[in-house]
Amino acid sequence: MTAAIETVALEKHYGRHFAVRGIDLRVEQGSIFGLIGPNGAGKTTVLRMLLDIIRPTGGELRVLGRAPREAGAALRRRIGYLPGELKLDDRVNGRALLERLTALSGPVAPGSIDLLAERLDIDLSRPVHTLSKGNRQKLGLVQALMHRPELLVLDEPTSGLDPLVQREFITLVREARNAGQTVLLSSHVLSEIQHTADEVAVLATGTIVTRGDVASLRLTSVSRVRAVLSAGSAAEVRIALGRVPRLDELDVSAAPGNLVRLTCTLRGTVDPLVQALARFTVRDLTIEEPDLEESVLELYGRTTALT
Numbered sequence: 001m002t003a004a005i006e007t008v009a010l011e012k013h014y015g016r017h018f019a020v021r022g023i024d025l026r027v028e029q030g031s032i033f034g035l036i037g038p039n040g041a042g043k044t045t046v047l048r049m050l051l052d053i054i055r056p057t058g059g060e061l062r063v064l065g066r067a068p069r070e071a072g073a074a075l076r077r078r079i080g081y082l083p084g085e086l087k088l089d090d091r092v093n094g095r096a097l098l099e100r101l102t103a104l105s106g107p108v109a110p111g112s113i114d115l116l117a118e119r120l121d122i123d124l125s126r127p128v129h130t131l132s133k134g135n136r137q138k139l140g141l142v143q144a145l146m147h148r149p150e151l152l153v154l155d156e157p158t159s160g161l162d163p164l165v166q167r168e169f170i171t172l173v174r175e176a177r178n179a180g181q182t183v184l185l186s187s188h189v190l191s192e193i194q195h196t197a198d199e200v201a202v203l204a205t206g207t208i209v210t211r212g213d214v215a216s217l218r219l220t221s222v223s224r225v226r227a228v229l230s231a232g233s234a235a236e237v238r239i240a241l242g243r244v245p246r247l248d249e250l251d252v253s254a255a256p257g258n259l260v261r262l263t264c265t266l267r268g269t270v271d272p273l274v275q276a277l278a279r280f281t282v283r284d285l286t287i288e289e290p291d292l293e294e295s296v297l298e299l300y301g302r303t304t305a306l307t
């Protein structure tokens with residue numbers, strides 16, 4: 001099956017400065033793909049090249065099987081795009097603005113705009129210039145979604161939205177995927193990626209530093225461990241845990257009643273730790289599953305350390 005998006009060695013430089021370099025992406029049809037990265041990582045640059053708003057300085061790029069540079073407006077109509085910096089015509093109300101945009105997007109099913117407006121809780125009769133940042137963002141989402149495009153490209157989609165609307169957005173994105181649409185979203189709000197994306201690529205300083213499904217990204221990251229053991233001494237526990245690979249930040253202290261408390265961090269599999277603890281009586285044990293945020297922050301840290 002043709003991928004919805006495929007890039008090979010994609011690059012964009014401005015003079016001697018590379019905004020992105022060596023980007024290989026494959027986004028399968030009917031999936032949700034998340035692009036995460038800190039400010040300036042290159043997320044917007046990648047998305048804008050997909051839309052042919054800017055042109056690559058190197059590499060190859062295909063969107064819905066076509067080269068954006070050649071496919072023009074016909075390809076654009078198959079895509080719903082929410083730009084990171086949304087510019088809307090201020091002089092009209094929301095409904096007039098959206099109806100005008102249908103000239104670019106192509107046909108919109110009757111009732112679709114009203115349904116989306118209701119779900120995102122936006123009043124379309126209000127002049128655009130009176131709308132708050134969040135309400136403008138909602139209009140941006142409606143225009144991206146209203147023509148049920150094959151591909152949604154959403155740059156920081158929940159920026160400015162309150163938590164209830166964010167939740168509705170997540171539902172809308174999942175519905176889109178279930179209906180066979182493909183979604184590419186960029187964000188540094190990791191929770192929305194964590195709750196939606198099938199696959200994630202982490203971008204830092206213009207290159208992909210890691211990729212995978214959300215579950216596997218968690219696996220490679222750090223868990224926080226807390227335990228209370230019945231043990232002869234803190235020193236005995238320290239020695240036993242000294243042989244556990246990828247264990248860090250170990251803090252062991254004696255507590256009343258022949259108890260020993262410990263905290264540490266652990267990267268990867270927990271089995272060696274559990275085996276080391278098994279020689280004591282374990283009174284309490286908590287292994288906090290790391291969230292994506294922690295994994296990604298850690299990855300950013302590793303990347304920074306390398307540069």
Ligand SMILES: Nc1ncnc2c1ncn2[C@@H]1O[C@H](COP(=O)(O)OP(=O)(O)OP(=O)(O)O)[C@@H](O)[C@H]1O
Nearest residue numbers: 014018019037038039040041042043044045046084
């Ligand atoms: N027109 C331009 N001229 C020069 N440099 C640019 C231009 N546009 C982007 N850049 C640079 O390219 C890099 C990537 O920028 P980009 O906007 O793609 O990052 P981003 O990941 O979307 O960041 P943010 O989360 O802050 O929106 C940055 O270093 C930025 O300064």
